[in-house]
Amino acid sequence: MKKTGLLIKDFFLLAKYCRSFLLIIAIFLGVSVVGSQSDYYTVFPCLLVGLMPATLLSYDEREKWDVYAQTLPVSRAQFVGEKYLMGALCLAGFLVLQLLVSFLSGAVRSGADLAALLLVDLALGLLAPAVMLPFFFRFGVEKGRILLFAMTGLMTLGLLALTRAPLGALMLRLPSPKLLTAVAVPGIVALYALSCLLSIRLYRDREL
Amino acid sequence: MNALELKSVTKHYRDFTLDSIDLALPSGAILGLVGENGAGKTTTIKLILDMLRRDGGTITLFGRDARESYPLAREDVGVMLDEVGFSACLTARNIARIMRGIFRNWDDAAFAALLGRLNVPENKAFKELSLGMKKKLGLAAALAHRPKLLLLDEPMSGLDPIARDEVLELFSDFTRDEEHAILISSHIVSDLEKLCDYIAFLHRGRLLLCEEKDRLHEEYGIVRCSLDELRALPEGAVLGRRTTPYGAEALMRRGDVPAGLAVGAVDIEQLFIFMAKEEA
């Protein structure tokens, strides 16, 4: 049974709470079209995208929507799954914009550039939440705040380090970059899905 | 058929146990769960909804095992917990949109009508509403998806007398349909006194009684007598007592009262206090 209501609610939250997030993302993307910044300007906002599910969950926790949701005809699995779905949708939306912007700014010149960009996006947008979310579903975002800060810090540092070197070139230096991409992309997606299943398991056993 | 049945429901916590609760709520009836703060009322309601895992006993909803029928069975249950958990930024309109995507039987018109009747503004953000407004909004949402059973945990706490009256009227109207039932918990007994068909006393996790409210009035009475007369009363017959230097009040079954002593009516609140104190 389709429970779109949860998604609708999170879109409302996005629209009302995450305006600053969206603004930052828009600025980054806009600047990279206009200026001749590093190709990787467009990647930074993906950090925010990857933090989206955890952010939404933290709102739910604070506003007691998570408790309320248990009185609705919605299973815990659906509750968890919806957050993962939101993450994926936000990332998908971002990728489309980013692609557009990259072509417009001429930053993306080769297949290798594109692949590198995609990998970093997926790492930030799927892999990072895949690691964080089970922890938050099990212990709550409040308790996991340290983890949130640590992950954010890690991701930021990683990004800063990456932008020193042209990723495209880095990619080409790796052994069989094409194979790597072909494996890594579905691999990360699969990990994301597995993380969802794990989170469902962990959330089911929790007493709110 | 019983809308709700609890048999030997038990839940253990480190410093509190909900001990073997038996409750039956027939369709068409209203059951008031009376208890002090911390007695286990909220725990009971959460157990019914399977929000907490029970350690023993069975719960059936409209004849089917509750846990197995969830989450779909919650379509037929309207819930109000003590805290209304809507996201702070949502307006009533937003909530209607969301609920339309959650409940099969969501009725927008009914929701709008309820908001009108309760005077809840449609376009104000949840965080800007007063406590009373928040509760009324929560109630409107609980009623607008056409549930058959209402589970209400302290729905009237924080409401002013006028709001309380409006809300009681809503509950009364809800059970005009004999397929509907309400379980309402409160520590404000006077609200329940008029409304309920059945009353259950919960004290420190134990059920002290569960009976037709009218029978309680008929069965129990308060005897006002001297301290000597109190001592003369058979031990088991005195279910509760209060003594002052000038006399005593004893809670007894009317049938047990010896001839010659005057028996006065007891209201539910007094009954609960007497019985709870005696348990201690």
Added chain:
Amino acid sequence: MDIRIDNRSALPIYDQIFTQLKAQIVSGALPADAALPSIRSLAKDLRISVITTKRAYDELEREGLLYTVPGKGCFVAPKNAVLMREENLRAIEAHVEEIARLAATCGVSRDEVTEMIRLIMEETE
């Protein structure tokens, strides 16, 4: 139909309803075959328990003052049936008073009288 409930009264609420309705039926204020409100709607309008109104109605039915049509509701019993019952009740009371007086004069105990009544009623049933 006029019903007033006094919460402070020592009389149980179902008794108050019963008494008031009975008075109106006997006096004719509620005519024969008039439809009475359903147990449920009466309870809700008076803001009392359904169990209470059901009890009041059950009592009225037991005294022959109303009858139930399944699926349709409760109706006031026909006048003559009501009046007749009232008259009969009064006659029985008068007879009982006479019995009590007679028993007192010749020392027949209450238990003996009750036993006599019981035996005779068993025979006529």
